[in-house]
Amino acid sequence: MKRFLLLICAIISITATAQNQNEIISPEIASGNTVTFRLKAPDAKSVKISGNFTNPEWAAVDLVKDSSGIWSFTSSTLAPEMYSYQFIVDGVMAHDPKNLNLLRDAMNVFNYFIVPGGRADLYKVNDVLHGTVAFRWYDSPVIGGQRRMSVYTPPGYEQGKENYPVLYLMHGVGGDEEAWLELGRAAEILDNLIAKKEAKPMVVVMTNGHANHAAVPAKSPVSYMPQFGGPDVFNGQFEESFRDIMKFAESNYRIKKEKQSRAIAGLSMGGFHTLYISANYANTFDYMGLFSAATVEPKNPDSTIYKNLDDKLTLQKQNGYKVYWMGMGKTDFLYTPFTDFRKKLDAMEFKYTYRESEGGHNWANWRMYLTEFVPLLFK
Amino acid sequence: MKRFLLLICAIISITATAQNQNEIISPEIASGNTVTFRLKAPDAKSVKISGNFTNPEWAAVDLVKDSSGIWSFTSSTLAPEMYSYQFIVDGVMAHDPKNLNLLRDAMNVFNYFIVPGGRADLYKVNDVLHGTVAFRWYDSPVIGGQRRMSVYTPPGYEQGKENYPVLYLMHGVGGDEEAWLELGRAAEILDNLIAKKEAKPMVVVMTNGHANHAAVPAKSPVSYMPQFGGPDVFNGQFEESFRDIMKFAESNYRIKKEKQSRAIAGLSMGGFHTLYISANYANTFDYMGLFSAATVEPKNPDSTIYKNLDDKLTLQKQNGYKVYWMGMGKTDFLYTPFTDFRKKLDAMEFKYTYRESEGGHNWANWRMYLTEFVPLLFK
Numbered sequence: 001m002k003r004f005l006l007l008i009c010a011i012i013s014i015t016a017t018a019q020n021q022n023e024i025i026s027p028e029i030a031s032g033n034t035v036t037f038r039l040k041a042p043d044a045k046s047v048k049i050s051g052n053f054t055n056p057e058w059a060a061v062d063l064v065k066d067s068s069g070i071w072s073f074t075s076s077t078l079a080p081e082m083y084s085y086q087f088i089v090d091g092v093m094a095h096d097p098k099n100l101n102l103l104r105d106a107m108n109v110f111n112y113f114i115v116p117g118g119r120a121d122l123y124k125v126n127d128v129l130h131g132t133v134a135f136r137w138y139d140s141p142v143i144g145g146q147r148r149m150s151v152y153t154p155p156g157y158e159q160g161k162e163n164y165p166v167l168y169l170m171h172g173v174g175g176d177e178e179a180w181l182e183l184g185r186a187a188e189i190l191d192n193l194i195a196k197k198e199a200k201p202m203v204v205v206m207t208n209g210h211a212n213h214a215a216v217p218a219k220s221p222v223s224y225m226p227q228f229g230g231p232d233v234f235n236g237q238f239e240e241s242f243r244d245i246m247k248f249a250e251s252n253y254r255i256k257k258e259k260q261s262r263a264i265a266g267l268s269m270g271g272f273h274t275l276y277i278s279a280n281y282a283n284t285f286d287y288m289g290l291f292s293a294a295t296v297e298p299k300n301p302d303s304t305i306y307k308n309l310d311d312k313l314t315l316q317k318q319n320g321y322k323v324y325w326m327g328m329g330k331t332d333f334l335y336t337p338f339t340d341f342r343k344k345l346d347a348m349e350f351k352y353t354y355r356e357s358e359g360g361h362n363w364a365n366w367r368m369y370l371t372e373f374v375p376l377l378f379k
Numbered sequence: 380m381k382r383f384l385l386l387i388c389a390i391i392s393i394t395a396t397a398q399n400q401n402e403i404i405s406p407e408i409a410s411g412n413t414v415t416f417r418l419k420a421p422d423a424k425s426v427k428i429s430g431n432f433t434n435p436e437w438a439a440v441d442l443v444k445d446s447s448g449i450w451s452f453t454s455s456t457l458a459p460e461m462y463s464y465q466f467i468v469d470g471v472m473a474h475d476p477k478n479l480n481l482l483r484d485a486m487n488v489f490n491y492f493i494v495p496g497g498r499a500d501l502y503k504v505n506d507v508l509h510g511t512v513a514f515r516w517y518d519s520p521v522i523g524g525q526r527r528m529s530v531y532t533p534p535g536y537e538q539g540k541e542n543y544p545v546l547y548l549m550h551g552v553g554g555d556e557e558a559w560l561e562l563g564r565a566a567e568i569l570d571n572l573i574a575k576k577e578a579k580p581m582v583v584v585m586t587n588g589h590a591n592h593a594a595v596p597a598k599s600p601v602s603y604m605p606q607f608g609g610p611d612v613f614n615g616q617f618e619e620s621f622r623d624i625m626k627f628a629e630s631n632y633r634i635k636k637e638k639q640s641r642a643i644a645g646l647s648m649g650g651f652h653t654l655y656i657s658a659n660y661a662n663t664f665d666y667m668g669l670f671s672a673a674t675v676e677p678k679n680p681d682s683t684i685y686k687n688l689d690d691k692l693t694l695q696k697q698n699g700y701k702v703y704w705m706g707m708g709k710t711d712f713l714y715t716p717f718t719d720f721r722k723k724l725d726a727m728e729f730k731y732t733y734r735e736s737e738g739g740h741n742w743a744n745w746r747m748y749l750t751e752f753v754p755l756l757f758k
Contacts, residue, residue, distance in 0.1 A: 043424070043470035087471075091422035094473035095488060100596045100604065102481070102488060109474060109481060127600045130525065134513035136537075146509065158515075158631050217479045221506045225479065252537050 024070065026098040027113050035075045035115065037085070037096065042069025044089050049073050051085030051110075052362065060088055080117035081364055082185065084110035103182040106174035106226045121192070122371050123185040128195035129155035133187050135177075135219075138248035142241035147208060148215035149245065150177045151253065152187050154194055154201035165378040166203045166255040167287075168245070169370075170266030170273050173294075174228050176216045177208040183363045184267075189370055200378045202263075205249050209266075209273055211237035233269065234298045236305035239276050246281075260322070263377050265289025267366045268334070271326075272296065276305055279312040286322040287377050291369040292332050292361050295341035310348070317350050323376050324352040327369040331360040403449065405477040406492050414454045414494065416464070416475065421448025423468050428452050430464030431741065439467055459496035460743055461564065463489035482561040483595075485553035485605045500571070501750050502564040507574035508534035512566050514556075514598075517627035521620035526587060527594035528624065529556045530632065531566050533573055533580035544757040545582045545634040546666075547624070548749075549645030549652050552673075553607050555595045556587040562742045568749055579757045581642075584628050588645075588652055590616035612648065613677045615684035618655050625660075639701070642756050644668025646745045647713070650705075651675065655684055658691040665701040666756050670748040671711050671740050674720035689727070696729050702755050703731040706748040710739040 026038040041047055048060040053075050055061070063071035084103065087094045095102060099111045114123055131154045137146045154164065169186060171179040180186040186204060193199035211232040214220055232238070250257055262285045266274045271293025278285045298306040328338050345352060355372065357365050405417040420426055427439040432454050434440070442450035463482065466473045474481060478490045493502055510533045516525045533543065548565060550558040559565040565583060572578035590611040593599055611617070629636055641664045645653045650672025657664045677685040707717050724731060734751065736744050 039471065041469065041471045045422070045424070045469070047471075089471045089473060090420065090424070090469045092418065092420045092426075092466075092468045092473050093476050094468065094471050097472050097487075098604075100483060100486065100488070102483075102597075104479060104481075107479065108476075109479070125594075125598055125600050127524075130516040130527075132513050132515050134511050136511050137509040137534075145506075148509075155516075215504075218481075219504055221504050225477075 024098050026096050027111075029113070029115060033077050033080075033115050033117075035078055035083075035113070036072055037063065037074075037087075038070055038072045038098070039063065039087055039089075039094075039096065040068075040070050041065075041089060044071070046088075046090055047071040048088040049085055050088060051083055052364070053078055053083045053085070063087075078115045080115050080120035082112055082114045082120060082123045082367065084112045086110055104178075105183060106228065119368060119371055122189050123367060124192075125188055126192055126195070128191055130191050131155050131187060131194070132157065133181060136248075136252070138244065138252075140241050140244040142244050143211050143237060145214060148177055148219055149208065149248075150181055150206040151249075152190055152204040152206070153253070154190065154203070156201065157203070157254070161254070163254045163256045163261075164201060164203045165261035165263070166205060166249060166253070167263040167265065167374070167377065168205045168207065168242075168249075170207055170209050170264075170270030172266075172268030172270055173233055174226060175267075175270075176210065176213065176226070177206050178216050180204075180206045183366075184370060185367055186370065189367065189374065193371065193374055199374045202374075202378065203249070203253050203255050205245065207238075207245055209238050209270060211235070211241065234272065234294075234296065235300055236276075236298065236303040239273055239280065239305045242273075242277050242281065259283060260286045261378060263287035263289065265291065265325075265370075265373060266293075267291040267369075268294050268361065276309070279309060279316050280305055282312070282315055283319040288321065288324045289369070289373040290324075290326040291366050291373075292328055292334060293326065293338060293341075294334055295337050296334075310344075313345070313348060313350055317348065324350070325355070325373050325376065326352055327355040327357060327365065327372070329357050329359045329361065329365050331358075332365075333361060403477050405475050406490075408492070408494060412456050412458075412494050412496075414457055414462075414492070415451055416442070416453075416466075417449055417451045417477070418442065418466055418468075418473075418475065419447075419449050420444075420468060423450070425467075425469055426450040427467040428464055429467060430462055431743070432457055432462045432464070442466075457494045459494050459499035461491055461493045461499060461502045461746065463491045465489055483557075484562060485607065498747060498750060501568050502746060503571075504567055505571055505574070507570055509570050510534050510566060510573070511536065512560060515627075515631070517623065517631075519620050519623040521623050522590050522616060524593060527556055527598055528587065528627075529560055529585040530628075531569055531583040531585070532632070533569065533582070535580065536582070536633075540633070542633045542635045542640075543580060543582045544640035544642070545584060545628060545632070546642040546644065546753070546756065547584050547586065547621075547628075549586055549588050549643075549649030551645075551647030551649055552612055553605060554649075555589065555592065555605070556585050557595050559585045562745075563749060564746055565749065568746065568753065572750065572753055578753045581753075581757065582628070582632050582634050584624065586617075586624055588617050588649060590614070590620065613651065613673075613675065614679055615655075615677065615682040618652055618659065618684045621652075621656050621660065638662060639665045640757060642666035642668065644670065644704075644749075644752060645672075646670040646748075647673050647740065655688070658688060658695055659684055661691070661694055662698040667700065667703045668748070668752045669703075669705040670745050670752075671707055671713060672705065672717060672720075673713055674716050675713075689723075692724070692727060692729055696727065703729070704734070704752050704755065705731055706734040706736060706744065706751070708736050708738045708740065708744050710737075711744075712740060
């Protein structure tokens with residue numbers, strides 16, 4: 001037994017070609033919610049950290065080196081929230097070797113941590129009953145071929161026989177079918193809200209909104225790097241293919257098929273998708289969530305998906321719905337076009353709930369919007 | 380529309396505090412299967428690469444800098460296989476910013492790539508029908524609390540009504556319930572072998588074999604760093620709890636409950652688990668796979684799980700089974716104790732299939748063993 005462990009240690013030491021980080025703790029959240037980051041790098045000339053908590057946001061800030069070659073940086077007091085960061089070692093991005101919490105945001109990999117408390121506790125993996133997260137492939141005749149989606153089913157789904165309501169949840173232009181799980185903490189938010197009885201148990205279908213990509217890069221049969229805005233963005237193809245998604249979800253999951261049991265929501269480009277899908281799929285959804293929605297001009301405004309939006313919205317209003325929820329950050333770069341869109345809805349007397357938050361076009365807002373939107377559903 | 384994309388670009392540029400890597404391709408696999416790695420790092424003094432293809436394996440090898448600050452290294456000709464690597468920038472581990480394929484091996488994060496051809500094509504995401512991968516939480520009265528497992532269901536599982544055979548697949552001492560998916564490419568191997576009709580469609584249950592951890596670090600309610608060998612290793616608790624796993628799998632999945640439809644396999648510590656679980660759960664499994672098994676002394680040899688192994692093996696032999704498959708690398712550090720174990724089986728006239736491969740205690744062997752073992756099952 002001892003021999004076995006000694007040999008395992010020998011194997012590890014072969015891989016320990018980089019600086020030994022064993023004695024380091026990083027990140028370390030102090031009681032006052034300042035956070036200290038540490039990296040052992042005696043041979044580096046410069047170590048910086050860039051995060052959504054550096055000042056200004058994402059600025060590269062210097063760490064300071066001590067006599068043992070350990071660099072450190074302590075943040076100001078951070079509000080409870082989930083934060084992302086990278087180290088920059090002599091100009092090169094590096095992850096924190098002491099932090100195994102990693103996520104990918106489009107083409108960048110970051111470490112993350114959660115400063116607990118308040119709403120941020122909804123983002124943590126708590127000791128509550130957990131739902132299931134499944135990665136499914138569905139056939140899309142509209143786009144062609146198999147495509148991947150993520151599906152959350154609530155605790156107890158597999159043991160029971162009942163049918164559940166469904167939320168279709170869509171990402172932004174830099175995202176994919178894993179974005180709401182990784183950056184949006186959708187599974188944790190649902191687990192925690194359901195445990196607190198603040199949300200109804202529901203199935204959440206998280207799609208890939210890029211018609212030209214079947215899956216996240218690591219699961220795509222074709223190699224690619226994510227871009228912000230490929231030729232498929234705002235061209236109507238994804239919205240058109242949404243019927244393939246609903247067909248798959250409804251024939252593969254025990255979900256209710258009535259309007260009052262269907263919700264659709266999305267952030268940025270996904271808000272655009274929510275706007276057009278809910279307007280085009282007449283009388284299909286009772287709950288709409290537009291999070292920092294990109295209410296922009298489509299690429300091909302004459303396509304069936306995009307033309308006659310006002311008529312479609314008028315019909316949507318006549319058909320009725322329960323919640324049309326819109327969230328927007330005060331400093332979001334989409335604030336002005338979105339305000340124009342709201343004025344248009346006002347002129348049509350199209351009812352909605354409007355939630356204005358601090359901050360801009362970021363996941364802190366989108367996670368928050370999800371925690372506020374989900375409790376309104378299926379009541 | 381243009382404005383939207385321009386603003387998105389502005390957001391990206393905020394985060395582009397590290398060197399711009401846009402013009403770089405890395406890794407680049409040339410037609411002769413040499414692989415070139417590149418990193419833009421004009422300010423670094425030293426850039427090295429450590430991988431399971433450097434010479435000797437995992438050695439840190441220098442990249443060479445060109446006049447534009449791009450460092451590069453070209454490997455020798457690599458055999459078709461999946462490979463892992465890290466950059467080391469002035470002594471600090473860094474991932475390849477041009478390669479979004481990342482995996483975690485215990486407490487280290489690596490990039491990976493696949494040199495295609497031959498068996499390695501089974502490790503790729505190919506354009507075949509894909510099964511589902513789900514992350515499930517089950518209750519374990521033996522260990523206490525909820526624990527996480529990964530479950531692969533084959534293409535068509537959700538649409539049909541039939542019952543499937545099941546393979547319980549276990550990791551080694553540095554692994555967890557995601558190891559076989561990330562490092563072992565289990566979902567890709569199953570998808571590809573099923574598509575080629577070289578494997579029967581089956582459900583694969585991938586457990587977490589550490590009794591003291593409920594889940595991988597990022598999904599654990601309690602923060603921890605993986606270790607090679609905690610107090611729970613080889614102490615019998617996981618093997619004892621295996622009945623909770625089987626109960627959950629059999630009540631949550633349409634799997635057959637006859638011995639001839641049950642297989643169990645594992646690598647290293649998981650081979651040890653396979654040995655003891657299949658010997659203790661009498662007449663339960665017809666197919667056993669011991670991959671580079673750690674046939675070592677248990678920590679508490681007097682526990683019910685570990686004592687009287689020879690009697691249990693004799694009973695197992697009397698009850699009969701279809702395949703007892705064992706794979707071992709010629710240079711594996713466990714070769715000698717494993718040879719002793721084989722001699723013991725020989726003396727008992729306990730039948731098995733023995734597969735000796737090149738190489739040692741590594742995932743290249745374990746992936747290969749899986750591709751050889753799975754086609755033998757449920758025939």
